[in-house]
Structure formats: structure tokens, C-alpha cells
Amino acid sequence: MELDINxxxxxxxxxxxxxxxxxxxxxxxxxxxxxAGRVSTDKDILxxxxxxxxxxxxxxxxxxxxxxxxxxxxIPQIIHNPDYISIHPTDESVSFIKKYSKHVSVxxxxxxxxxxxxxxxxxxxxxxxxEYIKNGRA
Numbered sequence: 466m467e468l469d470i471n472x473x474x475x476x477x478x479x480x481x482x483x484x485x486x487x488x489x490x491x492x493x494x495x496x497x498x499x500x501a502g503r504v505s506t507d508k509d510i511l512x513x514x515x516x517x518x519x520x521x522x523x524x525x526x527x528x529x530x531x532x533x534x535x536x537x538x539x540i541p542q543i544i545h546n547p548d549y550i551s552i553h554p555t556d557e558s559v560s561f562i563k564k565y566s567k568h569v570s571v572x573x574x575x576x577x578x579x580x581x582x583x584x585x586x587x588x589x590x591x592x593x594x595x596e597y598i599k600n601g602r603a
Contacts (some may be wrong), residue, residue: 466541473514474532481509482583489550493559496552496602503579509543511571512583523587528566536569536586543571543586549594551603558584562603568594 479488487492490504520537527533536543547561551570557577560570568591574600596603 466545467538468512468540470514470517470537477514479511479513482512483510483544485507485510485581486545492550493552496549500575503575503577503578506580508581510581512540516583516585520586523585528587532565536565538552539563540583540586541573543569544573547571549597549603551597554602560603562589562594567591574578 466483468480472480485504485506485508487506490506493504524530524533527536528533543563544561545564548564548568549562551560551562553560553572558574560572562568562570567588569586570589571586574582575586575592576582594603
């Protein structure tokens with residue numbers, strides 16, 4: 466599965482970029498138990514067309530345009546098969562982290578009513594990832 470931003474139009478404002486596996490859900494709940502009842506393996510994670518423009522703001526943070534475009538297409542795969550999962554301690558979000566030339570973080574917002582939506586994608590400094598691991602967030 467790849468994200469295809471060309472599918473967005475007046476009639477299609479969002480698309481599913483996947484669902485949490487049971488293994489992911491178990492890990493997320495072990496780190497943030499108050500997500501219980503909000504995360505589910507049967508809920509789609511949505512990518513809204515409006516987030517494309519936001520994500521484009523991070524293009525310059527990537528090694529090059531080709532890597533940015535590949536990571537954008539790969540968002541569903543980054544979520545499905547991350548190298549790390551990080552739970553934000555105060556923000557209601559989960560980051561899926563995958564190694565490219567740098568580690569790339571895809572953040573998913575989990576709302577109080579259980580909606581799961583793509584928030585952002587950006588490269589992550591090695592020091593940030595190491596801090597997440599050290600603090601038990603990843």
C-alpha cells in the first residue's frame with residue numbers, strides 16, 4: 466500500500482493509510498494505558514488532503530526531494546512496519562519511526578473520540594531517537 470496524493474479531489478478529501486495491528490496496539494497501550502477504548506485494530510488511520518500542504522513544509526528537512534517523495538508514498542508502510550514506535554508523553558499522538566538516510570517520524574493523532582489521523586512526517590535527529598529510547602517512550 467502506498468499513499469497516492471493524486472487521489473484527492475473535491476469528492477475524496479481523505480484516504481485510509483492503514484490500521485494498527487494487535488501487536489502495535491498492545492505496545493501503545495503498555496506505554497499509554499489511557500488510550501484504551503480509543504485505539505482499535507478495526508479503525509482506519511485517515512490522511513486528510515489538507516495535511517499534504519503541511520507535510521510539504523518539511524520537504525527541505527529531508528536529504529533531497531526524491532527521499533521526501535519516497536517517504537510520503539511510504540507513509541502506510543512506515544506505519545505498518547516501523548523500526549520504532551514512540552508515544553508522546555503529553556500530546557495525544559503516536560510516532561512511527563523508520564530508518565531512511567535519517568530516521569523518519571510519522572505522527573498519528575489519537576482524538577478523545579477514537580479518531581486516528583495523520584498529523585505530520587519529518588526527519589528525526591539521532592539524538593532525539595536516542596532520548597526517546599532512554600526515556601522509555603520508544
